[in-house]
Amino acid sequence: MSSETSTIGDPFADPIAEVTRTEPITETTLIVGRNATLTLGTDSLIVLDEGFAKERGFRCCDLLPSNSKNTRPIPFHNVLWANISEPGLTIWFAQQTSKDFVQPTFISYSVEKTNSLAARTWISKLLDRSYSKSQRQKRIKVLINPFGGKGNAQKLYSRDIEPIFTAAQSVIDVERTQYRGHAVEIAENLDIEAYDVVACCSGDGLPHEIFNGLGNRKDARKALSKVAIVQLPCGTGNAMSWNLNGTNSPSLAALYVVKGIRTPLDLVSITQTNRRFLSFLSQSVGIVAESDLATEHLRWMGENRFTYGILVRLLRKTVYPCDLAVKVTVEDKQTIRQHYRQELDNRELVSSRRAQLAATESANNGLPPLKFGTVGDELPEGWELVPYDTLGNFYAGNMAWMAANANFFPAALPNDGNIDLVCIDGHISRITALKSIAAVESGAFYDMEHVSYRKVEGFRIIPRDQKNGYISIDGEKVPFEPFQAEIHRGLGTVLSKSGHIYEAPGV
Structure with a gap:
């Protein structure tokens, strides 16, 4: 097992340590040098510098327009760190060089x-606005x-991710996994x-x-409540980053982790x-599981292998006979839509829930007991166990996006205590099946x-033919045999852009 540690030294020492939090802050504009000012705007740091007009090609961030040749806005979300030391004041920020790439850069000014003291106080307020609810x-x-x-994860980390973490003063401990299951062992022994x-x-x-x-x-x-789990997209399937960060870009995901808000996440016991x-x-x-797991030999196709696998099976009209029992909480699509929108608009509810979950899950004990027992129990x-002789697809989701442009579960929420369940009959026409694929993207x-779209608390599924078939859990292959699922509300913790959706x- 190899490890390495990376941190930034004293030049970026936390300025807040030298400023009393209760000291009143009345000024939002700081004069730096003879011809420059730094102003805390509504959602951006406004840099006014007479020297900009002389610097052809200067680009601070392409997120907001500049009102003049002398003014450049830096969105607070992109501000990574600021400090004042002997040479002067330095502000690090993530500069957007293209739609899907940011890199750290800085501006520096002398301070009398x-x-x-005024500069340190101003820096304190800048970091307050830049990080808001984020640690x-x-x-x-x-x-x-x-x-x-x-096999590009190491390269992507060194080039796109580590520079963002370092500029944001994150304390980093790096370890490379060496075999399947190694991360399980690391988590089991994590301090x-x-x-x-x-x-x-x-x-x-x-x-x-x-997890x-x-x-x-x-x-x-x-452990699941205290430590937030995040993904920096470096693999074939990056659904977690799409859902929590809205991006497949490693550098943007790194910025969103730096600014991420702790969010409770429902987890499912299998x-x-x-x-x-x-x-x-x-x-x-069914189709989704088989299209994923039975196309491992086509990894060279990237995400296109999933589409290829689904098309082949749809054209064959493949079915997966099974018996299914479900504990339904919301069955009507219109009611599900109302449920989603209520959660969407009520940040206070989720904020309160987060505090409640933190209090109830701080106990030093193992996983919650199973409310519905195991698959081996009555x-x-x-x-009620219902036969599904012509099941084409059984797909249960805890997140919305399963891949880029694959929003299978648009009513999914991070911590509403429900699994979203989609079932489709395998005897639908080929034209309808093809339209379904296009409809996922649209x-x-x-x-x-x-x-069929339902919100459920749990389910049990028993495949009929237990010799040939695929079951996928989080994209991982498990034995093709009966299993039972049960939701645990807010058991896990992640970082997200919004903190609640x-x-x-x-929908």
């Missing part, structure tokens, strides 16, 4: 000694999967008091392992034979008449 100087355990995706975040430079596989490693601990609930493990993303049987009271999938378009 007589103005140093500063996060302590990040970075895990790099050197084998995932196309949860030493880290705020575990950041996975990988696809969706490492987050799955980390399960923390879930295996004797203090599972405390029981199969005598095993119990956690799922954070999805559970599937069916829970009120559950956003019309949810309203299609043949798409996914970035995918909702």
Whole structure:
């Protein structure tokens, strides 16, 4: 096991340590040098510098327009750090050089000694506005999967991610996973008091392992509540980053992790034979599972292999006979839409829920007991096993996007205590099936008449033919045999842009 540590030295020491938090701040504009001022605007730092007019090609950020040749705005969201030292005042920020790439850069100005206290006070307010509800100087355990995706994770981390973390004064501890299941072992032995975040430079596989490693601990609930799990998209499937950050860009994802807001995440217990493990993303049987797991030999096609796999099976009109029992909470699509919009508009509710969950999950004990038992137990009271002779697709999701432009679960929410379940009959016409694929990208999938969409607390599925088939849990292959799922509201913790919803378009 190899590890390395990266931090920034004294030149970027926290200015807040030298400023009393209760000191009144009345000024929003700081004079720096003879011909420049720094002003705290509504959502940006406004830099007015007479020297800009002389610098051809100067570009601060392409997020907001400049009102004059002498003025440049830096959105607070892009401000990474600021400090004052002997040479003067330095502000680090993420400069957007293209639509999908940011890189750290800085501006520096001299500050008169007589103005140093005012400058420190001004810096304190700048960082308050720049980080708002997000924690500063996060302590990040970075895990790099050197084998995932196309094997570029190390390169992407060094080039796109580490510079952002370093400029933001994050404390970084880097480790490379060496084999499948290694991240589980790391999480099982992690000092949860030493880290705020575990950041996975990988696809969706490492987050799955980390959630399960923390879930295996004797203090599972405390560990899952305390340590936020995030993904820095470096793999083939990057659904976690799409949902929480709205991007597949490693550098943008790094910025969103730096500025990310702690968010409770529902996790799902899966029981199969005598095993119990956690799922954070999805559970599937049928076309989606087979199109994912049976196309491993086509990884050279990238994400196109999923589309290819689905098309082949749709044209064959493949069916997956099974027996299914479901604990439904909301069945009507219009009611689901109302449920989603109520959660969407009520930030106060989610904020209050976050505090409640933190209080209830701080106990030093393992995973919550199973409300509905295991797959080997008798069916829970009120559950009925229903035969599905022509099931084409069984897809349960805890997040909205399953891949880029694949918004299968537009009503999914991070912590509403529900699994979103989609079922489609395998005997629909080929034309309808092809239209369904296009509808996932266009956003019309949810309203299609043949798409059964329900919110559920749990389910049990029993495949009929238990010799040939695929079951995918978070994109990972598990034995093709009966399993049961049960939701645990807000058991896990992630970082998200909003703090309460996914970035995918909702219903």
